[in-house]
Amino acid sequence: xxxxxxxxxxxxxxxxxxxxxxxxxxxxxxxxxxxxxxxxxxxxxxxxxxxxxxxxxxxxxxxxxxxxxxxxxxxxxxxxxxxxxxxxxxxxxxxxxxxxx
Amino acid sequence: xxxxxxxxxxxxxxxxxxxxxxxxxxxxxxxxxxxxxxxxxxxxxxxxxxxxxxxxxxxxxxxxxxxxxxxxxxxxxxxxxxxxxxxxxxxxxxxxxxxxxxxxxxxxxxxxxxxxxxxxxxxxxxxxxxxxxxxxxxxxxxxxxxxxxxxxxxxxxxxxxxxxxxxxxxxxxxxxxxxxxxxxxxxxxxxxxxxxxxxxxxxxxxxxxxxxxxxxxxxxxxxxxxxxxxxxxxxxxxxxxxxxxxxxxx
Numbered sequence: 001x002x003x004x005x006x007x008x009x010x011x012x013x014x015x016x017x018x019x020x021x022x023x024x025x026x027x028x029x030x031x032x033x034x035x036x037x038x039x040x041x042x043x044x045x046x047x048x049x050x051x052x053x054x055x056x057x058x059x060x061x062x063x064x065x066x067x068x069x070x071x072x073x074x075x076x077x078x079x080x081x082x083x084x085x086x087x088x089x090x091x092x093x094x095x096x097x098x099x100x101x
Numbered sequence: 102x103x104x105x106x107x108x109x110x111x112x113x114x115x116x117x118x119x120x121x122x123x124x125x126x127x128x129x130x131x132x133x134x135x136x137x138x139x140x141x142x143x144x145x146x147x148x149x150x151x152x153x154x155x156x157x158x159x160x161x162x163x164x165x166x167x168x169x170x171x172x173x174x175x176x177x178x179x180x181x182x183x184x185x186x187x188x189x190x191x192x193x194x195x196x197x198x199x200x201x202x203x204x205x206x207x208x209x210x211x212x213x214x215x216x217x218x219x220x221x222x223x224x225x226x227x228x229x230x231x232x233x234x235x236x237x238x239x240x241x242x243x244x245x246x247x248x249x250x251x252x253x254x255x256x257x258x259x260x261x262x263x264x265x266x267x268x269x270x271x272x273x274x275x276x277x278x279x280x281x282x283x284x285x286x287x288x289x290x291x292x293x294x295x296x297x298x299x300x301x302x303x304x305x306x307x308x309x310x311x312x313x314x315x316x317x318x319x320x321x322x323x324x325x326x327x328x329x330x331x332x333x334x335x336x337x338x339x340x341x342x343x344x345x346x347x348x349x350x351x
Contacts, residue, residue: 008207015200019193022335026189029340035173038343039166042336050329057203057325064141067148074152078159082166089167 004062014056021045117212118311128313140315147319151326158285158330165278165337168271175271177342178262182247183279187238188339191231192331198227199328202297202321209304209314217309217317221301224324228294235287248280249273279338286334289327296320 025045029038055061060071110118133139169176201224208216246254253276255269264272300320303309309317 005207005210008204011200011203011207015196018196022189022192022196025336025340026185029185029342029344032343036170038340039169039336042340043333046333046336049332053199053325053329053332057199057328058322063144066141066145070145070148070152074155077152078155081156081159082163085163086167086170090170 006056006059006062011056014052018049018052021049114212114311136312136315140318143315143319144322147322151322154326158282161278161282161285162333162337165282168274168278169337169341172268172271172274175264175268176275178258178264179272179275179279180339180341181344182245182262183339184238184241185339185344187234187241188335191234191238192335194227194231194234195328195331198224198231199325201227202324205300206314206318206321209309209317210311212311214304214307214309217314218301218304221297221304221317225294225297225301228290228297228324231290232287232294235283247276249276282334282338286327286330289330293320293324293327297324 025042028041033041054071060068063071128139129136130139133142201220205217205220205224208214208220242248243252246252246257253273255266258264258269258272259266262272297320300317303316
């Protein structure tokens, strides 16, 4: 089992940061922003929060190399899924309709 | 982990570990060289399972994201009808439950049996609290006619939300994403509560020790993953558009 440990105080600090970030996420939804900025802002904070959970609560910070590889590969496959799918959907109206081509 | 390493273990902890040597031998499966290898294998297995879960939920999130882009106006109007207060409170409930879970693992490592049991029970209780709030939210959705195919008023969306008749199916699509994703997440929470309660029962029976707490650690990984999914559900479902004080749903 992992030799390195994270202190219980660190866990509590991380939890407080996560709760504060949740308040920020909800608060920003009351500010009038243009079209997709709410989603963009929410996802940026969400990614930060998820990283904190994975690094501290799931102990990725003190995990062995194999576990880190699994995490990195998961992110890579998810990235492929997101990027390739959105490349299709977001570019459908980018090119004019050209019958015969 | 080295028992001889005095920089890691206090004398009291070493005494507990030495007392648990017999317990450790009983918990070691025959295919592993030692408990450390057994623990690493179990944790790796859970991480690989979670990788499949990432793809499972990831596909739903990508689908939702693509349709938010294509039907932004209708999705924004539909999102504003959801109960973001319960969604936000539930986020905090899950985050605190994650803290309880990680403190349970911490207590297990330190050999604090009472702490382990207490934190596991608190985790399960917060999970149950999450499901109760979710149930309350589903009730308000039912009351507000937000269930496509069962309780849904198309004319209401045209009259009150000022959507065109062509946009009403897009509202239904958003609500189908909402019910599918929150429903699947609630199912995961339910399974997680069962696993955490099972760990609590085992902890009460003295099943775990500082050298053997692998099931608690693996259950914790699953619980934190469920928490992580909800972290993304909050902005993607509840916070698409701009809220006002008038959006309060109680």
